[in-house]
Amino acid sequence: MKIHPLVVGYALALALLLFGQQRHAATSDPSGFRAMVDLTHAINAQTPAFEPSSKPLFSAKTVATLEKDKYFARTISLPEHFGTHIDAPAHFARGLWTVDKIPPERLIGPLVVLDVSANVKNNADYLVSVEDIARWEHIHGQIPAGAIVMARTGWGARWNSPKDFRNADRKSTMHFPGYSLDTAKFLVEGRNIFGLGIDTLSIDYGPSADFPVHQYTLAHSVYQLENVANLERAPASGAIVVVAPMKLEGGSGSPVRILALLR
DSSP, X not given: OOOOHHHHHHHHHHHHHHHHHHHHHHXXXXXXXXXXXXXXXXXXXXXXXXXXXXXXXXXXXXXXXXXXXXXXXXXXXXXXXXXXXXXXXXXXXXXSOOGGGSOGGGXXXXXXXXXXXXXXXXXXXXXXXXXXXXXXXXXXXXXXXXXXXXXXXXGGGGTTOHHHHHOXXXXXXXXXXXXXXXXXXXXXXIHOOSEEEESSSOSSOTTOSSOHHHHHHHXXXXXXXXXXXXXXXXXXXXXXXXXEEOOOTXXXXXXXXXXXXXX
């Protein structure tokens, strides 16, 4: 049977139209998530650092330009623990995972955001407490196993001022909020979390001299995320978080890109 060319053309046009609609739907919503929040600060020479320094800890040198070399490239230098970054268990625990050895399945999980910003307004040295977790669970249910827990302290509003972000007193002691050791123990032992994060320089509060929360959580193979950004834009529960560090062989930590996927 001979098919009229107009029929063939119509069928082809219809097929292309339907394919285009399906392709558009796939690219606009590939995974069922309605939005994404970037929980990462951009790195530059003004990025606040845990240790004070007379010179910038980050440098970027242009080694190729479009005008001269037909491509653009730089060499960069920065500490492993700089900007929004991950602390691998090996940072404090000998023989445990370096950043390249953290199992990839532990770098994605349910996002839990504990909003303690109201408590921090009148207490820069506030410690996230087990009571804060109880309040969260009263509203949202029990923190699921494999969760990545973030403390939203509101400290990110100070990010553009390294002096205010470090908040050091006359004796050079820093003051910013962190987690209590009891809270870390509860989350690790009672809720089996994968990661613990915060929007300050450290999950241990500013005046800490011996970093007990670092020592405990990393010894239990729970990584840490510090200088997390934009937690005010993430929901308290219901999102999925993706943690994507540089895969530095033997690294104690790494700058990291953190993305919250909103359902």
